[in-house]
Amino acid sequence: MKRYVSIFIVLIVLVIGVFFVHQSSTSHLSMDIVNSIIKSKGINNVTWEDFEKYTYQDIGSGNYIYQYELPNGFYLYLSGSALDTPPTYIYIVDRNGNRIDLKK
């Protein structure tokens, strides 16, 4: 019986492990996360650090413009002249190029 219990426990641990590995490999930035950060902090208090764990590309020339990929062809952008102050502009661009300003 002890052997069955150990096998069962090992199986459970494996299942949980696979679940977490899967979660971490797919933890992309989503619209829900964006909404949740903005709601909890307030749009004017959002900082660059709030999104630092997600993959971005700095596409800005004079300014810093961090581009984050969202599902379904959408992108989130944080833009500003310095990284030690909150972004001046926060906006989302959809796949058709339509811009939705969240902070302006």
Added chain:
Amino acid sequence: MKKFLSVIATMLTLTLMMSTVAFAANDTDDSVVYNGRSFKATELSQETLDWLEWYNGLSDDLKEMVSHEPLELASPTPCTTTTTVDATALDIDIPMPLETSLLPTSGYEPVYNPDYWNKDENIRRANCYAYAMDVLKTTEGKLQPGDPSGKRYTSLTKSAIEKAVKADGPYLGSGREITNSSKNATPGKNQYKVALVIAPNSDYHWYVQNRDGYWSHKQGYLKVSNVDASGKKITDPQSCDRNYGSGLNYSTFCGYYLVKYTNR
């Protein structure tokens, strides 16, 4: 122990069954709701369904900001008179230049030298502004108009940036003097021409005229380049393609300026 195991197995089975039922229910429910109106999901394109999923995930505040909606979801509108024009009205002969003409130079322009600016130790010490002023920052980072003189620009407008840049002049490298200019003006001794453009509510950008007459630029930490957004060599920053997509379009041309090396 057997009892314990069977309880756990039953719970796992029940959980699996519940999730399967939930997915099945989602699969069979083919109606979607948008602004109080119901649509059959099977009659909408995948693109519209994706958009709807994104839209319904927004908070009410954000929904109000959305200015675009897929045609399939648009409210029916009464038929109105359409304004039309004759196709022949657009049939105009547009003369094309026979050869590329470059804007006048002084011979004091910086030489186009991407190898120097793209070096590992330099590439993150100059953005477009530093490149246009022909300086490198002492540390990594993007030089901002007004930083050298101690008062950074505060709004993304031509006047604010222009004012800050002119104040920076004496503090840039061994000293610069920045003055307004025009497209066809010929720079004088120790002078070269730059141009400022703005992507409204996003970014600003600078172009520099090099000694060969073409213009080059450095987009942030990227490599120096002398081609525009379409990959064409830049002969005039005012007319080159400045639309990089993804909402980054330097559509506002602010003007030409002269940069003078004051201590050469």
